[in-house]
Amino acid sequence: MQAPMAGGAARPELAAxxxxxxxxxxxxxGYKSAAAxxxxxxxxxxxxxxxxxxxxxxxxxxxxxxxxxAAYAExxxxxxxxxxxxxxxxxxxTDDWDAKIDDLLADPPPIVSFTFGCPDEELIRAFQRRGAVVIVTVTSVAEARAAAAADALCVQGVEAGGHQGSWTNADGGTPLRELLPAVREATAQPLIAAGGLGTAADVADVLALGADAAQLGTAFLRCPESGASAVHKAALADPRFTETAxxxxxxxxxxxxxxxxxxxEYSPHAPAAYPEVxxxxxxLRKxxxxRGDADALHLWAGTSYRLASAAPAAEIVASLTKG
Known part of the structure; x- marks a missing residue:
């Protein structure tokens, strides 16, 4: 599975x-109007x-x-x-929540997933009645148990690039290979493993740990179909960037x-205020x-970013499923 990376990377060309x-x-x-x-x-x-x-x-x-x-703005x-x-x-x-939900219920895609929380059971059932499979992103066993009405869970480890999908704006996270078996013990729902995966061996590893599927995002960021900016794609292969945080x-x-x-420079001062920040x-990011200024831009990347290839998406899929 290719991760739904908000901000332009996961555009229709990549998904197709x-x-x-x-x-x-x-x-x-995310970050789009219902019409977009x-x-x-x-x-x-x-x-x-x-x-x-x-x-x-x-x-x-x-x-x-x-x-x-106000202090952060200053x-x-x-x-x-x-x-x-x-x-x-x-x-x-709300990120145009009401309009998006109305639109998706009127003409749902095969799968609808949710991040940063879980819809109430009534809304989940409404999508299911319309024939859509509902996936909820979880980052803890407690979140997994609270998403019992979902058809499947995306179990996201702390290694994942971009936003942590946790239901609260809390620090920290759990490594995927620790979280996945714990969630597997807590539920019989299908599980999708996400976070720091980059190779066919990684996919095989999480399947062996109880996942039913693997989801990767950073692995697709550099491919030609990705909508990531040129400066973002270049930074993923730039040797001067040596770690993620x-x-x-x-x-x-x-x-x-x-x-x-x-x-x-700014991480120590940023308040826990989303989406205000x-x-x-x-x-500034735009x-x-x-300007092509990689030092002032959000360069989302999972811990396996060095494995990201500039090959076409089809080749990346083939490399992840070989064997």
Whole structure:
């Protein structure tokens, strides 16, 4: 399975290529309007007749400290000035949730998945009655037990690139190979392992630990069908970036990326405020991408990022399923 990477990487071209190669492609509805989400679904359906999924972010439940946000905006001001922009203003905390859910229920894709929480059982059953398979991302045994109504669980280890899918804005996380067997003991639901996977051996390993499928995101970031920016793709192969870390610096929620100047400088000061920090840093990230400034950009990457190939998606799928 190809992970639903929000922000542009998991575009219809990538999902279609993955589907056509015999794996499961995913679109990411995060940070898009309901109309933009539907437009991508239509494009994907035109490109493949195979099953695919759409991932939706649960609305944030963070309690925001205005003083902490103001202090972070003040700290970012020189960075913004250097990039020729001003910090962004708050936007829709729900990520157009109601409109997306109405749209997906009216014409559901084969699979709908949820991150940052679990819908109530009534909504899960509504999707199931419409013929959609419902997947919920979990990062702990407690979350897995609370998602009992879902058809399957995406078990995400702390090694995963991008945002941690935890239901609360908490620090830390559990390594996949520790979390997966624990969740397997707690539920009979199908499990999808995610986090730090990069090779066919990794896929075989998690299947042996109780997973029914493996999900990879960073492995597809550099391929030509990916919508990741050119600077992001180049950074994944740049030898000067030597490690990844979790940070709230870009969005206000823990996310794993390559350690660059921005991450190092601002991580100690970023408040736990999602999506407010995401909106605040959006103009800075856009300007950094336009300049090709990898040290001021969110370079999401899982711990296996060095294994990411620039090969076409179909070749990556083949390499992950060999043997």
């Amino acid at each position: 290529a993955v589907c056509e190669a015999g794996a499961l492609g995913f679109l990411a509805a 989400m539907r437009e991508e679904i239509d494009r994907l359906r035109a490109a493949t007749s195979r099953p695919f999924g759409v991932n939706v972010f649960m609305p944030s439940r963070d309690t925001v400290d205005p003083a902490a946000l 700290r970012l001001a020189p960075e913004a000035e250097r990039l020729g922009v001003t910090p962004g203003e708050p936007g829709d905390r 979790l940070t709230r610096a870009f969005s206000g929620r823990p996310a794993r990326g390559l350690v660059n100047r921005f991450l190092t 995401h909106f605040m840093t959006a103009p 300007a950094a991408a336009a």
